[in-house]
Amino acid sequence: MVLMDPGRWLLRCMPRGWNPVIVIIGGIAINLTVGIGYTFGNMLPYIVSYLRQRVDSSLTKGAMFWLHAASGGIPFTTLLGGYLEKRLGPRMGAICGCVLLTTGVALSYFAIKMSFYLMLITYGVILGVGHGIAYNCALICAQRWLPNRVGLASGLIVGGIGCSAFIFSPIQTKFINPHNYVPNKDGFFYQSDLLDRVPYVFLLLAGIFVALQLFGVLFLVNPESVNEATTPSESNDENEPLIVHVREENAEISVEVRDVLRSSTFYALSVSLACSAIWVNIASVFYKAYGETFIDDDFFLAMVSSASSVCNALSRVLWGVIADKL
Template sequence: MADQSTNDTTALYPSSIPGNRKRRGALVVIGGILIHLTFGSTYTFGNMTPYITSYMRVNGVSDVSYAVSTWIISAEATGEGLAMFLGGLLERRFGPRVATFIGCFIFSAGVSIAYFTINASFGAILVTYGLMSGLGKGFGYAVPLACAMRWFPDRKGLVSGLVVGGIGGGAFIFDQIQTAYVNPLNKKPELQYKGESDRYFNQKDILSRVPICFLMLGGLYACLQIIGVIMMTNPPGYTYYEEEISVKESVDKLEGVVSINRELSKGDHRETVQREFKPSAMLKTWAFYNLWLMLLSIEQAIVFVSSLWKAYGQTFIHDDRFLAYVGAFSSVGNAAGRVLWGYIGDKTSFKVAQLSVCTSLAVFILTLVFTPFGGKPFFFIWVFLIFLSFSGTFSLLPAETARAFGSKYYTINYGLMCSADVKTFVSTVWQQDKGFFWSGRLPHEFILAAVLH
C-alpha cells in the first residue's frame, strides 16, 4: 500500500508547479539536516567519554578505561547496523514520517535514560547510550536521505552530502553545550592511575553534572527531531512499487562498481533506464560485497579515533575548553567534508573519490602520534583533517548505493549495506580481548587503527 503522505503531498504540492516542488524539496532537505543534526551526537562521544569514564571510575560504578569505553560507540554502531534495514521496511509500510519518528523517539529515549543507567553499571550504559540510541539512529538514518534524493534525483551526491552533513554540524553544536555545562570552569583532569598515561576528572562539581547532561541532551534532540519529522514526505505521485524508472544520469558514475544501466540514444544526451534492485537481487552482486567490506574496514578506524581523540589529547594538552573547540571545529570538517566529497563524487566518480578518502584517512591517523611535538596547533589541525577525511564515506556510499541499485528499495538496501556496522562491535571487543588495544597506551592504539584500516 502506498504511503498516505503521497496523496496528501500531491494535493498540496502539484507536480505542475516546478518552483513549488523545489521549495518543498528544500524543506525536506532541511528536515533531514535537522534530524541528522541530532544523530551527530555520535561524534560527540569523543568529547563525552572523559566525563562518562571518569564518573563511572571515580564513583566506583566500573573500573572501565578509555580504551574499553569504545565498546559504547561500537554498540551504537551495531544498533545502527541492525535497525537500518528494519527502518527501510517500516518506511515502505507506514511512510517516511512514521519510520523517522520511531527512530527519533528511540534515539532520544536512549540518551535520556542514560541519566539512570550511568549509576547502574557499564553494561547498562552500554545498552542505553550505546545500543538503544544506535537502534534509533538506524531506524531514522536512511529515510531522510532517501526522501531528499527522491526530490532531487540528479543531485544525489550533493543532496546526500547536505543531509548527512547535519551529523557533523551536530557535533559542532553539542560539543560546546556538553563542555559548557559539565566543565564551565575549564578544569583539567588530575587523576592518573598507576601504569597509565590517561588522565581522569575527579572534581565533584564536574562529575555531579554528568547524569543531568544526558537529560538535557535528550530533550534538545527531541525538539529538533519533531520539527524534522514534520517536514518528511515523498514527492508527488511517488510509489514504492514501481519496477523501473528513467533517469538522466551518466553511466560513468558506476565506474568500478557494477554495470546495471542500459543506455538509450536520445539525440545529444544519454538517458539511462535504471533497473531497481530488490534486496534479494542486490545480495547476489559482487558490487554489494565490495562496498560492504569497504565500509567495514573504514568504520573500525572511525569508531576508535572518533572515540579517543580527546583522551589522547589530554595526555599532553591540559585545557578542556580548547579540546572542546577541537571537537567542535573538527565537526565542521565532518560536515563540510560530506558536502565536498559528495560534490567530488558527482564530478569524478565514486572510485576516485573514495580512494582519496581512504588514503588520506590512513595517513592522518598514522601521523597523529607525532602531534605532541607540535603542541596545540598541530593537534587541532590533525584531528580536523581526520574528520574531514572520513566524512566522505558517509556521503559517497549512500549516493553510490542509490546509483548502483536504484532508489525504490534504497532504505532497505542501504540498511543491508550498513549491517557492516554490526561487525564493528564484535571486532572491537575481540581486539580488546586479544590485547591489540590496551589502556594507557593510546599512541600505539592509533598506529594499529591506521594499519588495520
C-alpha cells in the same frame, strides 16, 4: 472533511522551488541528533570519570570503546530503516527512529547512575538502533526530492550527521565543565560538582533532540508525484500538487535482497566501509583522552571536535556533488 497533512500544507504555502530545500533542512535537523555518536570522544572522559567515582572503580577508558561499539549495529539497522520507510513512509519511519534514539539518550540519565552495562543498552544499543532507522528514512526522502541530484541530496543529509559535533560538543563541555577543570594525572576528573552534572547532560541533549526532531519530521514527506515530467518552473499555480521532475534514466529500480547478496560489489563496499570505519572510530573515540595527556584545556579539546566536524560535514557534501558529476 479530510484534514491536510500540516507539513505538506506548509510546503504548498511556499514557493515551489523551495520545497526540496525545506525538506532537506528538515532531514538535516534530524541528522544533527543522529550524529551524536561523533561527540562520544568528547563525552568519554566525563562518562568514565563518573562511572569510576560513583559506580565501578575498576572501569578504564579502554572499556568505553565497548560502549561505542554497542552502537556498531548501525549499518544493519539502516536496513530496518529502509523497510520501515517503505511500509510506513519517511515521516513515521523517522519518528520510530527518533523516539528510540532520544529515549536511549534520556534513559542514560538513570543508567549511568546504576551500571556500565545499562549504559551499553541505553547509550549504545537503543541509541544505535534509533540512529540507523532515522538516518535512512531522512536520506531516502531527500533523494526522492532531488532525484536528478542524488549525490547532493545525500551529501547534505549526511552532512548533518558530520556537523553534529560542531553544535553538541561545546554544549556538552560548557554544561559539564563550565570552570574548565583539568583531569588529574591519571586522566580522570574528580571534581564533585563536575561529576554531579554528568547525568543531567543526557536530559539536556534529549530535550534539544526533541525540538530538532519535531521540526524535522514535520517536513519529512514524499513528493506527491515522482513520475510526471513537470518542473516547478512550468507552473505558477500554487494549488497544484507538488511535482518533481525525474529523468527517465533515473527511474527507480527495484533490486531483490538475494541479488544484492550475490553481488561482489556489495562485499567489496562492505569491506571498504569496515576498514575505513575502524580508524575513524578509534580517532573519534579516543582523541580527547589522548589529548588530555599533554593539553590542559578541556574547552580547547572540545573545540577540536567541533572544528573537525565542520570538515567532516563539508567533505560529505563535496563528495556528493562529485558523485553527481561522475
